[in-house]
């Protein structure tokens with residue numbers, strides 16, 4: 146048996162200057178029934194940097210009030226003029242509430258990304274697993290992958306209308322799991338999908354979902370012999386807790 150710890154993928158960390166940028170909503174779109182796409186613009190974007198698809202920045206909500214609140218979001222797509230953010234429309238929460246009500250011309254402050262973690266190595270197959278909060282990172286990742294890269298996604302969304310199309314040069318296989326948003330804390334559909342998909346060697350698995358779900362998927366992979374250095378798992382939100390995440394799930 147090959148020892149995949151010897152040349153396991155490396156995580157290359159880069160730091161960015163932590164800055165607040167003051168932007169304006171330039172467009173809003175109901176991308177799918179449960180996803181709101183916001184395009185932000187502003188001169189402050191001229192040096193915006195995001196080196197990895199699973200980067201995150203802070204949306205600073207009520208920035209001018211006595212009690213601003215911050216939530217983590219993925220830079221879905223960006224250039225020096227525009228930054229696209231996809232926000233899951235879930236009940237409750239200041240970020241989801243803000244996105245639902247956002248209108249062209251509204252002001253929004255963002256902070257970061259503070260740093261990036263790029264995964265590099267001799268990877269034959271990428272497996273990207275997540276719920277709708279991970280879809281911006283997964284979509285961006287697949288979109289940015291070079292030609293012939295083998296990538297499979299397993300994404301949980303409420304139904305077929307919430308699936309997304311991504312234009313990519315990569316060799317992409319998509320598996321969509323359908324379950325209502327209020328069942329996003331159930332890992333069972335992901336584990337069943339994994340059981341139906343034996344993983345070859347040199348498969349890097351990236352996971353981001355509700356924290357208990359992400360942990361259950363990681364545990365399942367480890368129990369089935371996948372080495373922890375070939376897995377990166379994060380809890381992008383925590384059921385029942387506001388402003389909570391578990392960004393680097395370890396043993």
Ligand SMILES: Cc1cc2nc3c(=O)[nH]c(=O)nc-3n(C[C@H](O)[C@H](O)[C@H](O)COP(=O)(O)OP(=O)(O)OC[C@H]3O[C@@H](n4cnc5c(N)ncnc54)[C@H](O)[C@@H]3O)c2cc1C
Nearest residue numbers: 201218219232233235238239240241383384385386387388
């Ligand atoms: C690195 C990283 C990147 C992320 N990128 C994105 C992104 O691009 N798009 C995106 O939509 N989210 C993303 N998230 C998740 C997002 O930060 C959380 O969902 C956040 O809690 C939403 O803030 P809120 O103010 O709407 O709700 P909060 O005030 O944080 O939470 C209020 C309640 O809603 C629940 N809740 C939070 N999120 C969800 C959900 N998705 N479904 C159901 N219930 C929920 C909480 O458990 C809590 O009970 C990311 C998280 C991380 C850590």
